Amino acid sequence: MITPDIFCVEDDPDYAFILEHAVKEVKNELTLGVVVDGMSAIEQLNNFVVTKQRPKLILLDLNLPGLSGLDVLKKIKETPFLKYVPVILFSTSDNPKDVKASYEFGANAFVTKPSGYTNLVDCVKSLHDFWFNQNKNIN
Template sequence: MTEGSGEGPIDILLVEDNPGDVRLVQEAFKRGTLRTDLRVVRDGEAALEYLHQRGEYADAPRPDFVLLDLNLPKVNGMAVLDEVKSDPSLRRIPVVILTGSEAEEDIARGYELHSNAYLTKPVDPDEFIELVRSFEEFWFRLAHLPPSGETQ
């Protein structure tokens, strides 16, 4: 959903195992001007269960957007990205990698697997919050997200 549609908040799935980074993302969206519904899962396996609406996530809403860390327990972020972008019912969901890695091979692989952007987490908390706010401005005010709902 887009904010201008009047249909409700933008559903964002944050896939992040670091509690400090989760808090910073939550704080950044609280400071933002858009209505967002931020849901958090802490590992790659839970992310896939959530996105496929299986198990405890059977009634979870399909997110409008995914923020994905790479270094995750159980299933790493690249494997999550690969599965999302390989699945016709999920591939239109924008996925932005938000990670601590600046490794060229990670950046290249992320784009090879069709991530929509690759962002490196700043170490400074204020810079981290500003990065998320800039992300919010671009993706939810300037860019057009694909229509909500499942795709074929």
């Protein structure tokens, strides 16, 4: 996988497909890399470290098969090379316990997945505007 601008861990292939289209609609040059479970995410994160390339943003589903999103988040924040990559928990959950746990493990934000394509595009526009244009990071 070429290092994407946005690395997404999403186990629903239909949602990943729709997300890819929403990302392209926001900015055609943006690249999105998707893996479908926590173990694949860890493997790809290790590849980023080995190749010394990192995504600009990570979208991480909370409820994944195998390793949970929180397990993956913990690994990201424990890896010095990836520690400062912004990680957004992007989940259907809006349970306050999930939100709190995500922040305790080092998430930069928690966003409940919007319903409907137009709302998803608006959400991706907001994420892009903040994390790619307004936010100052050290990567």
